[in-house]
Amino acid sequence: DARVTQTPRDKVTEMGQEVTMRCQPILGHNTVFWYRQTMMQGLELLAYFRNRAPLDDSGMPKDRFSAEMPDATLATLKIQPSEPRDSAVYFCASGLQDTQYFGPGTRLTVL
Amino acid sequence: GIQVEQSPPDLILQEGANSTLRCNFSDSVNNLQWFHQNPWGQLINLFYIPSGTKQNGRLSATTVATERYSLLYISSSQTTDSGVYFCAPGGNGNQFYFGTGTSLTVIP
Numbered sequence: 001d002a003r004v005t006q007t008p009r010d011k012v013t014e015m016g017q018e019v020t021m022r023c024q025p026i027l028g029h030n031t032v033f034w035y036r037q038t039m040m041q042g043l044e045l046l047a048y049f050r051n052r053a054p055l056d057d058s059g060m061p062k063d064r065f066s067a068e069m070p071d072a073t074l075a076t077l078k079i080q081p082s083e084p085r086d087s088a089v090y091f092c093a094s095g096l097q098d099t100q101y102f103g104p105g106t107r108l109t110v111l
Numbered sequence: 112g113i114q115v116e117q118s119p120p121d122l123i124l125q126e127g128a129n130s131t132l133r134c135n136f137s138d139s140v141n142n143l144q145w146f147h148q149n150p151w152g153q154l155i156n157l158f159y160i161p162s163g164t165k166q167n168g169r170l171s172a173t174t175v176a177t178e179r180y181s182l183l184y185i186s187s188s189q190t191t192d193s194g195v196y197f198c199a200p201g202g203n204g205n206q207f208y209f210g211t212g213t214s215l216t217v218i219p
Contacts, residue, residue: 043209102154
């Protein structure tokens with residue numbers, strides 16, 4: 001049963017620290033998405049890739065966030081430096097054609 | 112981007128009741144998905160339905176793309192149906208736009 005995996009599942013860190021979240025997309029999927037979910041803003045698209053190339057990262061604060069796909073089996077989302085307002089659940093999703101399948105999310109708490 | 116409105120925002124049902132959730136969107140779309148976020152936070156893909164009608168067990172969905180809306184029907188609701196239902200229409204390029212969801216609570 002193919003699934004999107006994300007690590008870590010939970011992360012508590014202090015303001016100013018670097019945070020790296022990882023995602024393993026479903027094998028064979030050619031698109032990868034990063035979303036952030038908060039109570040106030042709901043689900044926001046941060047960035048997405050097709051065939052490992054970034055297509056849109058306009059939803060991402062450029063000064064502190066970066067997203068990469070070093071290879072087809074790994075996508076990363078980094079925050080440096082982290083701030084309390086970054087506290088949220090970060091979801092990765094992968095897709096093929098016109099569907100998306102979500103990972104379990106990383107719950108980030110920045111103190 | 113595409114604006115998405117979902118209604119109702121909240122819904123409480125007695126177990127066994129039926130319901131219809133609605134999603135209106137502001138522009139022409141090539142794709143549309145319905146997701147269920149369960150109480151543990153997992154987002155589960157229910158339907159990919161850019162047009163027409165599909166059924167899966169007690170759930171069915173209809174999209175009328177020309178009129179820019181989609182409906183999700185839940186029949187004989189169960190407590191396990193509780194959670195938030197998201198509609199996500201998409202344009203070109205696999206980008207999807209999420210609504211604010213309908214929060215469903217099914218009580219026994």
